[in-house]
Amino acid sequence: MSxxxxxxxxxxxxxxxxxxxxxxxPAMTLAACGEGIMGSFPAHGTRSTEQxxxxxxxxxxxxxxxxxxxxxxxxWAVNLVVHSSNPRMQGDLELCVKxxxxxxxxxxxxPGDVFKAIHDYGGVTLHDIASQRHAEKAIEAxxxxxxxxxxxAGGHTGTINPFAxxxxxxxxxDGVIVLAGGMTTGRDVLATQAMGADLAYIGTRxxxxxxxxxxxxHKAMIVDSKATDVFFSAAIDGAPANWLTKSLIxxxxxxDVLRTTLPGKIVAAGESRKRWKDIWTAGHGVGNIASVLGTxxxxxxxxxxxxxxxxxxxxxxxxx
Ligand SMILES: Cc1cc2nc3c(=O)[nH]c(=O)nc-3n(C[C@H](O)[C@H](O)[C@H](O)COP(=O)(O)O)c2cc1C
Numbered sequence: 001m002s003x004x005x006x007x008x009x010x011x012x013x014x015x016x017x018x019x020x021x022x023x024x025x026p027a028m029t030l031a032a033c034g035e036g037i038m039g040s041f042p043a044h045g046t047r048s049t050e051q052x053x054x055x056x057x058x059x060x061x062x063x064x065x066x067x068x069x070x071x072x073x074x075x076w077a078v079n080l081v082v083h084s085s086n087p088r089m090q091g092d093l094e095l096c097v098k099x100x101x102x103x104x105x106x107x108x109x110x111p112g113d114v115f116k117a118i119h120d121y122g123g124v125t126l127h128d129i130a131s132q133r134h135a136e137k138a139i140e141a142x143x144x145x146x147x148x149x150x151x152x153a154g155g156h157t158g159t160i161n162p163f164a165x166x167x168x169x170x171x172x173x174d175g176v177i178v179l180a181g182g183m184t185t186g187r188d189v190l191a192t193q194a195m196g197a198d199l200a201y202i203g204t205r206x207x208x209x210x211x212x213x214x215x216x217x218h219k220a221m222i223v224d225s226k227a228t229d230v231f232f233s234a235a236i237d238g239a240p241a242n243w244l245t246k247s248l249i250x251x252x253x254x255x256d257v258l259r260t261t262l263p264g265k266i267v268a269a270g271e272s273r274k275r276w277k278d279i280w281t282a283g284h285g286v287g288n289i290a291s292v293l294g295t296x297x298x299x300x301x302x303x304x305x306x307x308x309x310x311x312x313x314x315x316x317x318x319x320x
Contacts, residue, residue, distance in 0.1 A: 004124045004144040004176050007075045007103065008198060012036025013306045015189055016126075016178060017295075018203035019079035019105055020155065020212075021045050022276055026055050028211040028295050030062040033073040035299035040077035040105060049091040056099040077103035077126075082114045089114075097121050105147065110134075112141040126178055130158030132168040145176030147201055153181035154204040154283035156239045157232070166195050182227075184285040186305025190313070202302075204283040209295045218280045219292050221246055226287040235261035237275055247280040 001009070008014060017024070017032045019042040029039030046052040059076060066073045078101045080092055085108075096104055097117060104118050107128040115125050119142070126145045127138040135146045148169055150162035158165065162181055169177055179192045180201035189200040207214045208222050221244050231248055234240040235258055248255060253267060261267050293301070 002144070002175075003122075004126075007038075007124065008176065011038060011074050011199075013186065013189055013303050014193065014199040015299075015302060016040060016077065016105075016199055016201050017206050018154075018180060018201045019045070019077070020203050020207065023207050023212045023214045025211065025213050026058040026062060028206065028209060029059065029076055030066070030073075031211055031295035032299055033063065033076050034066050034071060035296050035303070036072075036074045037299045037302070038074050038077055038103065039295075040079060040103075042079035042081075043092040043096075044079075044081060044086070044088065049088055049095065052088075052092055053095050056095055056101070060099060075102040077101065077105050079105040079107060080114075081108050082106045082111055083108035093117060096123070106143070110138040110141040110143065115142040126176070129169070131160065131165075132172060135169045136172060139173055139175075145178060145198075146173065147178040147180055148197065149201075150179065150181035152227075152230075152242070152284035154207075154242055154285075155281050156241045157181070157283070159232075159240060163195060166197050170196050182284040184288040185309075186302045186307070187309040189302065189306050190309040204285050205289055206295065206298065207282065208289050208292045209298055210292060211295045214280075215277075218244075218247075221280060222282050222286050222289050223291065225282065227284040230282060230284055230286060231255070231258070233258050233261075233267075235265055235267045236279060238266050241281055242283055244280045244282050244286075247278070251279050253279070 024041035032039030124144040127143040149158040178199040179197040
């Protein structure tokens with residue numbers, strides 16, 4: 001069995017808590033791993049390479065504590081922007097090598113030398129893609145698996161329907177596919193497997209957790225929003241993303257101007273970090289998020305729902 005397949009087999013259910021800028025942190029990641037679900041955070045979610053190292057140390061110590069208490073924590077992951085435009089890439093990558101982070105979630109570009117550096121210490125890579133062409137490039141460069149970011153995902157999103165995207169990627173790849181976009185329940189996780197993907201990548205649902213670093217306002221807006229309150233635009237930070245409409249209005253963004261802005265042009269003022277702090281992102285799954293839970297409790301809920309969904313479809317599986 002390939003290393004990535006072995007890692008997937010070690011999870012209680014096939015879920016990765018997706019990395020989220022200004023939201024994910026070691027506390028959330030450790031809580032998920034303690035429940036047998038892969039947790040993650042983005043390296044760029046820290047203010048500096050020094051702070052990133054502090055988070056890696058927190059992970060190492062937290063996981064050791066779980067093991068000392070008899071637990072079997074799930075493998076964890078870090079998101080790295082592997083593009084030359086990221087000035088921290090080299091330093092952050094060196095730390096991932098030093099701390100032997102088991103899974104690296106890579107986004108932008110798909111440089112083979114980065115994948116090689118990760119493979120050399122025994123790590124595996126899952127690379128973000130939003131089309132069959134992106135997948136082709138990442139596979140050629142040597143990734144161990146792809147993260148298919150479909151339409152409706154929180155943060156920077158794809159635009160292709162999840163069925164269409166998984167089918168196109170499956171035409172060229174029999175390895176691991178992680179599917180992202182709009183999932184909030186254990187039933188959704190089982191559905192990703194029925195569609196031909198291997199794992200679900202869930203972000204937005206985990207913003208509404210006690211450990212998440214998101215502001216209380218962001219969490220409350222997620223609980224109060226429906227899918228129709230999510231606004232797609234490439235004009236807030238230059239990349240296609242889904243934003244909570246109420247937060248755009250509160251930040252004084254004119255939605256009509258946004259609607260008519262050409263792709264790539266940026267409407268919202270201020271530096272990028274501030275934009276993500278004041279203008280909140282979320283995926284289409286918001287309408288199914290009714291409360292803020294502890295991360296461990298949410299993971300247990302997903303596992304219970306997943307088991308119930310498997311039982312519910314068992315008659316369908318034998319009916320054919
Ligand atoms: C608040 C927020 C911040 C995000 N930040 C990142 C990030 O830093 N790096 C990244 O690769 N993806 C990021 N994403 C995308 C997620 O990793 C994932 O693709 C997405 O949340 C999945 O869709 P869902 O939110 O509908 O579950 C972010 C998503 C959200 C909601």
